[in-house]
Amino acid sequence: MPKIDLAAMEQTNRTGYPPQFAAAVADRWVRRLGPAAGLADFGISHVVLKPGAASSQRHWHEDEDEFVVMLSGEAVLVEEAGRVLLKAGDMAAFPKGHPDGHHLVNESGSDCAFLAFGRVPMGDAHYPDIDLRWSGGTYSHKDGRLF
């Protein structure tokens, strides 16, 4: 049957960020549902943020639409445009190419969980707050030097 068995799926806090940017996501626990469920058209991440953890460094993608739906708990969505609290059932959409970095931060005292949807980005991602960029399939400093 196609029902997802979360408990049977690997959960990881791995990150590709350079060490100086990794602490913010150390308590972000991710399950990649798409490959486990046999889906290839889009990516689906089930994400648990422990108190204090962020979903990512604040960023935006040139060529990847993103969508999130909160399943439990709450997190603050942070953008240049402002802050907004997302509770269970709340959703947010991030169209590709919109140059306002976003991330979710669990500022509560309890875990929160959400689903994040996207596709594998081929183009660049931009990190307005830190000296990081994603380009050509790798992270580097903004000036292109590798870490």
Next chain:
Amino acid sequence: MPKIDLAAMEQTNRTGYPPQFAAAVADRWVRRLGPAAGLADFGISHVVLKPGAASSQRHWHEDEDEFVVMLSGEAVLVEEAGRVLLKAGDMAAFPKGHPDGHHLVNESGSDCAFLAFGRVPMGDAHYPDIDLRWSGGTYSHKDGRLF
């Protein structure tokens, strides 16, 4: 801000099904979130099923992955392989090309709501229970006669 304002989005019970197959989805109320939110990489439907309503006729797609997550209430997922109850937070995945028709039916006495993700299918969809097929961008009888 990118937070979705559901109440501001049009909700419709329109269907492209021929009249003889439309009654099952008459109490299915859909909001298309992707276009309203500026997303194009994948489709996102917010669906409310009134008691007795189905998400669709039971079907499977040759070339479209589908994924659902229940937001509130409950529905029964029906396949050849069996029946399983989906409650808030439960998820299910339907890989393209898996020839087991599926749909959700609200057999409870209260509304349920879920999100459905997919992409615009270019290939055929198959409806094992009824004389219907989806091919070349249109519905027809299984033998190809148009309605």
